Amino acid sequence: MDAGEREHRRDRASGVVDELGRRGVVAVAITWVDHSGITRVKSVPVARLPWAAAEGLGSAEVFDAFLLDDSIVAGRHAGGPDGDLRLHPDLDRLVVLAGQPGWAWAPADRHAQTGERHPQDERGFARVMTERLAGRGFRVRAGFEVEWALGEQTDDFRPVTTAPAYGHARQVELSDYSAELLSALAEQRVDVLQFHPEYAPGQFELSTAPEEPVAAADTAVLVRETVRAVSARHGMRVSFSPKVVAGGVGNGGHLHTSLSRDGRPLLSGGSGRFGLAPEAEAFYAGVLRRLPALCAIGAPSVASYLRLVPSRWSGPFAAWGLENREAAMRLVRGRSVEVKCFDLTANPYLLLGAVLAAGEAGLAEGGGLPEPVVGNPADHPDAPRLPTSLGEAVAAFEADAALTAAMGREFAATVADVRRGEIALFEGVDEDEVARRTRWRH
Structure with a gap:
């Protein structure tokens, strides 16, 4: 400078x-x-x-x-x-x-x-990958789903409401809080697409409108810190952990992206399945192939793998499908591709940069997506599981030449070192203790 x-x-x-x-x-x-x-x-x-x-x-x-x-x-x-x-x-x-x-x-x-x-500037990495794709005429738009659980001001987790999942009663009980949160986000120029009570006790979710990748990551940070601030002003404690309570449903941080080239949308109007253009198939095939490695970026904590279990709609299978909420990659017809296996312990800048790098590698490799999965992937014996531990994800990440090259040797090595440090931190610790020690950190 x-x-x-x-x-x-x-x-x-x-x-x-x-x-x-x-x-x-x-x-x-x-x-x-x-x-x-x-x-x-x-x-x-x-x-x-x-x-x-x-x-x-x-x-x-x-x-x-x-x-x-x-x-x-x-x-x-x-x-x-x-x-x-x-x-x-x-x-x-x-x-x-x-x-x-x-x-x-x-x-x-x-x-x-x-x-x-x-x-090792993660925000700069997301910007570099955005610019590399733009140089080839591609534009990516992205947005996050942010989930959190509201508890009392205690070290253990006591939900502030036990009203039903997705129930209006829960929103009524926290009506003033919800209105203040949405008002604060609107005043901060955050475009919220929707807001609702989620499945777990005391859990809520909101989705943000698509933006350029760096802006989307900025918004994810701003939303999380605004949720934290408004919750504190209402005397509540907020957890973004992927496993708030062992055995319970955790918080996700799903990423939505869409792809266009030279102003032409590539998720609709194409010759491929469900209207996908060949470039979109190649891009997202690159992401799908690298989901095990991307888990080291997007599901980067030991607690992440307490969340990534079958039949919880967490996306634990390296599969894709049309509107399939149990596959790791869900095509929202004509609108976006949602990756469901990520959570909010991820650095959103690093995550977006890595996903763009995976998509760029897919464009270079060519080819298309495998057959989409229909129904519960657990019922398909050939549906591959994503890593079941952070150690497996780190090994996949270090073996992926495209991701490590895009990040650079020192950057990639440091991310792997930090992941192994967390593995060592929780060595021999049971699920209850992992949940307890992770609950209020993010």
Whole structure:
């Protein structure tokens, strides 16, 4: 980043300081998400925003080696005391937080001290993969489903409501909370497609409208932190864990994507099955083939594999189908492809970058999707299971040349090191203890 760019950033930030002050903002939270899926933050008073935009906030590189419990892995390329980088707030995404009076928020791009993108900047990785596909005329739009469970202010999980799954009674009981949450998201320019009570006790879900990949990941972070803030203001504790209670239904973080080329939608009007264009089949065949490896990115915690079990609509089979909610990849006819095996312990930037890399590899490989599965994949003896443990997923990830090449050697190795660190953290721990120690971390 040269002197001209720094001055441009300083001028832009200076132009919004007065407006932020008029709106009662006293500080700006500048966030990034680490490899374990935890949103980390550094904040500045509003008057310091121009300096932060131009010079960046100093941050240790060691965050790339953090585990979900804040312990640090001694990895091959991260985890030591050396190194520093700069956090530059993206002013294009700066937003006043309706759920946290006095605060604004901006996601950070992580740069090396010399100015270029830090090699393990997950947000930058998603941007690079988006641009690589755009260079070939492809455009991806993405959105997340966000699920969470509301509990009382206790360390164990006591749901704040036991009203029926998907029941209006649950929404009525938490009507004020729900209205405040939706109002806050609307004020923050988050386009919510739908909101409803989910299956597990105290569980809710909302879906966001499709956006460019980096923007979709930003929105996923903003939604989660807004849910957290509004829940706290109502005296409730929120869990995004894939397994809130051992034996129960956990929270997913399903990813929806769509594909077009040169302005032409590729999920409808094509010559393939269900109207898919050949490019769409090739792209999503690349994703499907790499789902075992992608689980190390999108289902990145030990608790993820307590959720990925058959007959829970978690998508534990490496199969696809039309409107099939038990297959890992569900085609929503003419609209999107939903990947159901992912959860909210994932870093959304890293996840989107990896999915785009998998799709890009599929385009290079050519070919199409296998036969779609009809009915419960568990009833099909040839339907392959996804990894049943984080260790299996990490092995598949490290063996996938396309994903590791897209990420870069040090980046991919550090992600694997962090995953193995979590495996070691929970070695010999039973399911109840895994759920307990993961419950409130994400």
